[in-house]
Amino acid sequence: MVELLIIASRYIFLVLISVFLLQSVVILLAQNRKINPHAAKAASVSQRVVIFMVHILAFSILSLGDAHPTVKTAALQVGAAFFIFFILALILIKIFYKNACPLIINCLFLLMDLGIIIITRVVPDLALRQLIFMAAGFMLILFIPVILKVIPKTDSLSLLYLIVGGVLLASPFLFGVTKGGATNWVAFNIASSEISFQPSEAVKFIFVFYLASVFRKERKLSGLIAPIAVSMLFILILVYQRDLGASLIYFLTFIAMLYIAENKPLLVLSAFAAFSAACVIAYKMFAHIRERVEAWLNPFADVADTGYQIAQSLFAAGTWGPLGSGLTRGLPGYIPAVESDFVFSAICEEFGVIFGLALIGVYIVIFIRGMEISLVAESKYHKMLAAGFAAMLCFQTFLIIAGNMRFLPLTGVTLPFISYGGSSIVVSLSMAGVIIWTAGIDTDAAGE
Amino acid sequence: MKVNRNICYVFGIYFVLFAALAVWIIKFAAFDAQSIIANPYNPRVNLADSRINRGKIFAYSGEALAEEAESEYRARNYPHAFAFAHPLGFSGYNSQGVESLYSMELLTVEREFSQRIKNASESAPIYGNDIVLTLDYALQSKAYELLEGKAGAVVVIEPSTGRILASAASPSFNPNRVDTEWEQLLADTENNPLLNRAAQGLYPPGSVFKIVTLAAAKRYLPDFESFTCTCEGSEVFDGKTLRCYNETAHGEVDYKSAFIKSCNIYFAQLGQMVGAENLKKTAEELLFNTDLPYPLEYVNSSFAADTSSGIAEMAETSIGQGKTLTTPLHMALLAASLANDGYLMQPYIVDSVVTPFGKTAKKNLPKMSQRLFSTEECEMFTEIMKGVVTEGTASRLPEQLNMAGKTGSAETASGDDHGWFVGFAPADSPEIAVAVLVENCGGSAQVLPLVEELAGVWSER
Structure with missing residues (x-):
């Protein structure tokens, strides 16, 4: 019987995510008062029902199917725990936020649910851990209004951001651990258990706050020297640590915020020119970059070694046709680092490429909403915050999906809200939290 | 704002x-x-659901070529073992050929829901989709029969569509026993039975290459038609003596008579006049050093001469000796495009995918790949290739076959010459293009009887 459920699920998941996207459009229209604003409420409820159904269907397959026994036990625990987390979160968000955007919250939970499903599927031992990080990240979302109220004038702390960010980014040079070819992890031993995190993730958060506080006022050209120098320094540190993905994300976020705030296309163009030159130099200087580019251009030339990862990713997404293999039926485990860097390919493998495209749609909904929030924000500082975080998440999502599907060379960054990784999920959720908070600020202000 | x-x-x-x-x-x-996806590093392709009966493979004429054996533990049965082994390949570990490339199609379950429900309730078997090949059973069987006991290959293509009607290679192997004989098959480096000589065997083209040399002359020497030379059976090119076959002195020859009689001296001189750069350019336009539009495993032909090559190497290269290497498949593609007004149709071997319910799930349609020759070139080649058969080196082919072609006897470092025949029939409205190669048989004279029998099978159909 589970057989039939799995076959049917390939269609059902697709229908569910289509309904979700359709309701997203309804909410977007209602929030812009193009249609009756009350339609948003019903649409939001049906989105939550969709998430619930996706959750039940996926965890039924994982716990009843012929998957590995460890998957089955993990599925029961994690499935139940995530469900409780979801319900509690919906209650708590109402208490902490007067007007939290239901659309972003629903999208976040759909993505996190898919993340926990795919992590339970491929690395069941890590699923509970990931759920704890998700809960921690969500707690941060809840406390963002309080924190930002307690710390007054977050817009005038640029020097503090700069120092803290710089120290954190440089910390891997002192306590660094090398993972996946990049020296960008910091490890501490506290009470004989190792705690490690990625400073480049945490500093993303500080970096956008720094730029927003610098750009909150119109500046003369001479006033731009400091932020440009600081950003370049941060990016160079990341390049030196071989964290190519993060340095790209920092660079493009910086460019986006610079352009939005200062409206100097010439400056942006020259930055891109300098960046292209830097890419060429980096290509010539670093063997690991050349290797990546070659694996991108022709992954099958050296399929046994350098091309292996991207080739497996393409096999995963391409073998089973548009509807995928069905959950538990594919072989996503053959892709190295599938749970952190290649979740998109794993989802395409078992849920199908059409589902993958719909998933991109869910991200787009978040980014459209982020853009709208930034457009209607009252102050330039808040505009910069919302736009900066949305742009950062947007580019990160684009970069990793493009890398998975061989549209661009691979840069090892995580897929926000889905990929396994504590630092990543906590920071991504916090960023989304600031966007949600920005939306709330102005309704408060309008009410006063 | x-x-x-x-x-x-x-x-x-x-x-x-x-x-x-x-x-x-x-x-x-x-x-x-x-x-x-059909890549040995893709483990998904071999992840067969043990409940699915892999689909059957049929020749275009309807004969089953591969089916699931009716035995306790399931295995694949290949009723016509040796004759179809190379293009068909085999499934399972190390899988090759159509069985490997179309594995996913053979395991695709049509109406999956109803088939699965029936399987669960009545334990009825689940069937994957079947595949119909373009191979003609009679031609393929005959081609292999003619090659049996020799080493060589036959490729037959329908020029107007690119359908592969036969692709045989010998020595062959029994795909029913690859699992047990794998080590021996690999170890047999003398016979190389696993090597598909039709698409993966590299041979010096010999005089067949004169097609390329003449095409280059037509493209780059405006007055090549008036060029003649006197052949005395042999000539020295920068210290290297080139001989015509049996050292026959052809006398005064022009491009027509030289092509028809396969005069090496004429073409060695013509190649010098064309020059290395132009010859290389033409060879590459005619798919040397280039990927072929072929769906199964193959190797690229190579043309190595360039502007640094000396007179001796250029003379040898112009007559298909030297470092130039090609495959029977490549030569068949050249013949097919000459027979189709210069247009090369993309060769294909799978005609259609058919569901167990009789519906056609996928049908491959002819596709133009690229144009290799101009109409004028095709007319010239058709005329002189007809001459080869009526009055030249292939005149022992019977007139009623109405073939056009070019023979080749390629010298080898060890042993007797390889024999080649490349051509098409009927000459004025071609239905088939062929390339036949037999290793170390002595020369093209030994290949012509094979061509005759093969063409006979085609005209009898």
Whole structure:
């Protein structure tokens, strides 16, 4: 019987995510008062029902199917725990936020649910851990209004951001651990258990706050020297640590915020020119970059070694046709680092490429909403915050999906809200939290 | 407000990027995926659901070529073992050929829901889709029969469509026993039975290459038609003595008589006049050093001469000796495009995918690959290739076959010459293009009886 459920699920998941996207459009229209604003409420409820159904269907397959026994036990625990987390979160968000955007919250939970499903599927031992990080990240979302109220004038702390960010980014040079070819992890031993995190993730958060506080006022050209120098320094540190993905994300976020705030296309163009030159130099200087580019251009030339990862990713997404293999039926485990860097390919493998495209749609909904929030924000500082975080998440999502599907060379960054990784999920959720908070600020202000 | 406008611009760019990515993914899933998944490093292809009966493979004329054996533990049964082994390949570990490339199609379950329900309730078997090949059973069987006991290959293509009617190679192997005999098959480096000589065997083309040399002359020497030379049976080129076959002195020859009689001296001189650069350019336009549009495993032909080559090497290269190497498949493709007004149709071997319920799930249609020869060139070659058969080196082929072709006897470092025949029939409205190669048989004279029998099978149909 589970057989039939799995076959049917390939269609059902697709229908569910289509309904979700359709309701997203309804909410977007209602929030812009193009249609009756009350339609948003019903649409939001049906989105939550969709998430619930996706959750039940996926965890039924994982716990009843012929998957590995460890998957089955993990599925029961994690499935139940995530469900409780979801319900509690919906209650708590109402208490902490007067007007939290239901659309972003629903999208976040759909993505996190898919993340926990795919992590339970491929690395069941890590699923509970990931759920704890998700809960921690969500707690941060809840406390963002309080924190930002307690710390007054977050817009005038640029020097503090700069120092803290710089120290954190440089910390891997002192306590660094090398993972996946990049020296960008910091490890501490506290009470004989190792705690490690990625400073480049945490500093993303500080970096956008720094730029927003610098750009909150119109500046003369001479006033731009400091932020440009600081950003370049941060990016160079990341390049030196071989964290190519993060340095790209920092660079493009910086460019986006610079352009939005200062409206100097010439400056942006020259930055891109300098960046292209830097890419060429980096290509010539670093063997690991050349290797990546070659694996991108022709992954099958050296399929046994350098091309292996991207080739497996393409096999995963391409073998089973548009509807995928069905959950538990594919072989996503053959892709190295599938749970952190290649979740998109794993989802395409078992849920199908059409589902993958719909998933991109869910991200787009978040980014459209982020853009709208930034457009209607009252102050330039808040505009910069919302736009900066949305742009950062947007580019990160684009970069990793493009890398998975061989549209661009691979840069090892995580897929926000889905990929396994504590630092990543906590920071991504916090960023989304600031966007949600920005939306709330102005309704408060309008009410006063 | 400029800030808001800029926000819209920035996100506009991002959304355009995502749209491009989505188009890329759709293109990948719809078009590119099919051709990359059949890779030995893709474990998914061999992840057969043990409940699915792999689909059957049929010749175009209807004979079953591969089916599931009716035994306790399931195995694949290949009723016509040796004759079809190379193009068909085999499934399972180390899988090759059509069995490997189309494995996913053979395991695709049509009406999966109803088949699975029947399987669960009545334990009825689940069937994958069947595949119908373009191979003609009679031609393929005859081709292998003619090659049996020799080493060589036969490729037959329908010029107007690119359908592969036969692709045989010998020595062959028994795909029913690859599992048990794998080590021996690999170890047999003398006979190399696993090597598909039709598409993966590299041979000096010999006089067949004169097609390329003459095409280059036509393209780059405006007055080549008036060029004649006197052949005395042998001539020294920068210390290297070139001989015509049996050292026959052909006397005064022009391009027509030299091609028809296969005069090496004439073509060695013609090649010098064309020059290395132009000859190389023409060879590459005619698919040397280039990927072929072929669906199964193959190797590229190579043309090595260049501007640094000396007179002796150029003379040898012009008559298909030297470092030039090609495959029977490649020569058959040249013949097929000459027979189709210069247009090379993309060769294909799978005609259609058929569901167990009799519905055609997929049908491959002829596709133009590229144009290799101009109409004028085709007319010239048809005329002189007819001459080869009526009055030249292939005159022992019976007139009623109405063939056009070119013979070749390629010298080898060890042993007797390889024999070649490349051509098409009927000469004026071609239905088949062929390339036949037999290793170390002594020369083209030994190949012509094979061509005759093969063409006989075709005309009897």
